[in-house]
Amino acid sequence: MAEQDRRVRRTRRLLRDALFELIFEKGYDRVTVQDVLDRADVGRSTFYTHYRDKEALLLAAFDELSEDLRDEFGASAPGADPAAPAEAVFRFAYGRQPAFRALCGKRGGEVVQRHLRRLLAELLTAHLRPDAADPPVPAGLVAEFCTSATLGLLGWAIDNDFPHDAGWLAGTYRRLAEPGLTALLAEHA
Amino acid sequence: MAEQDRRVRRTRRLLRDALFELIFEKGYDRVTVQDVLDRADVGRSTFYTHYRDKEALLLAAFDELSEDLRDEFGASAPGADPAAPAEAVFRFAYGRQPAFRALCGKRGGEVVQRHLRRLLAELLTAHLRPDAADPPVPAGLVAEFCTSATLGLLGWAIDNDFPHDAGWLAGTYRRLAEPGLTALLAEHA
DNA sequence: CCGTTGATGAACACTCTGTTCGGCTACCTG
DNA sequence: CAGGTAGCCGAACAGAGTGTTCATCAACGG
Numbered sequence: 001m002a003e004q005d006r007r008v009r010r011t012r013r014l015l016r017d018a019l020f021e022l023i024f025e026k027g028y029d030r031v032t033v034q035d036v037l038d039r040a041d042v043g044r045s046t047f048y049t050h051y052r053d054k055e056a057l058l059l060a061a062f063d064e065l066s067e068d069l070r071d072e073f074g075a076s077a078p079g080a081d082p083a084a085p086a087e088a089v090f091r092f093a094y095g096r097q098p099a100f101r102a103l104c105g106k107r108g109g110e111v112v113q114r115h116l117r118r119l120l121a122e123l124l125t126a127h128l129r130p131d132a133a134d135p136p137v138p139a140g141l142v143a144e145f146c147t148s149a150t151l152g153l154l155g156w157a158i159d160n161d162f163p164h165d166a167g168w169l170a171g172t173y174r175r176l177a178e179p180g181l182t183a184l185l186a187e188h189a
Numbered sequence: 190m191a192e193q194d195r196r197v198r199r200t201r202r203l204l205r206d207a208l209f210e211l212i213f214e215k216g217y218d219r220v221t222v223q224d225v226l227d228r229a230d231v232g233r234s235t236f237y238t239h240y241r242d243k244e245a246l247l248l249a250a251f252d253e254l255s256e257d258l259r260d261e262f263g264a265s266a267p268g269a270d271p272a273a274p275a276e277a278v279f280r281f282a283y284g285r286q287p288a289f290r291a292l293c294g295k296r297g298g299e300v301v302q303r304h305l306r307r308l309l310a311e312l313l314t315a316h317l318r319p320d321a322a323d324p325p326v327p328a329g330l331v332a333e334f335c336t337s338a339t340l341g342l343l344g345w346a347i348d349n350d351f352p353h354d355a356g357w358l359a360g361t362y363r364r365l366a367e368p369g370l371t372a373l374l375a376e377h378a
Numbered sequence: 379c380c381g382t383t384g385a386t387g388a389a390c391a392c393t394c395t396g397t398t399c400g401g402c403t404a405c406c407t408g
Numbered sequence: 409c410a411g412g413t414a415g416c417c418g419a420a421c422a423g424a425g426t427g428t429t430c431a432t433c434a435a436c437g438g
Binding site: 194 | 424425426427428429430434435436437
């Protein structure tokens, strides 16, 4: 119903694009709703019929991304390679550089970082299920390590304009993070 | 001069403590200058003679911490152990749990996270200098990996009320991150 | 003890927020 | 292609928070 109206799609697209531009220009927390309105050339009341506030707009944009990312993960089986999830994230990000530049770079703001971290932690824990009775290291802590390493490398790539390609970044992840992970998993098995 | 006046010390201490309490209660971005004023029972004009805005107060508090952390690093020699810096950070944080809970937990806000990340990256790069001509992996990327892993584990510890002790957390860091790091350094030497 | 310095609170202009409402117009559907 | 629906607009509003100013008072250190 609501999603099909051409005017609705137009308005939401204008607002989202304006937000991305402004985040990239001055950082999320310095962007005001007024800025978005002016840039998108959309009326004030219109904005509030679509989104409760600035954060709701941001999260709507983030949700678009995360759904696609989820789909990509659903396709890949939970194999034995502990670096596979990170590689999938890297490939995904390299394929959507503008969005990641705005949402996940240093200017992206804490909100997206927090949500992205939670999403990644969830995907990672689901993927490399060690289903252990008494893990030598809490599973949550291992997931946190993988998430931090993945996001750390990704943030570095974003701030360096996505150098090389996703495979190279994944290779680096393997060199740095994989040895410790496989050792831990082997030790337990 | 200005630092010695009892009134100045009192005012700044009141403001800092009020900010910590409020951050812990509702998160940095939801804390207003007005909140701090009410909690600290300090006049509005007084606040602005000491700090330009809310962020300046936060950074002043952060600087106190970071100076002490710097001193701790200055004492330890740049040895061969790649996990030593992380361990030093963990010990430091476990010794100042209230401050870290307020500043570096999930409620700490993006500003401190950014500054802490930069500080750690700086300390880490200075500590494990590989001074290599053509590193197989950019030095900045390795530093980013260490920083992310350290902060990831630290954030997990904060959110889980500092379980076990700093040594245990450092041990986990060694298990997870050290294998990859030593392999990389060995390969290059 | 006294001159200096900081604290105070009220008042001010300003920016941004989130809501309301009447009128207009583009849009889907039949 | 006609009609009612539904989205857009723009202006206006109250409210919260910000950062500044100033005259007054009190506490401080030398």
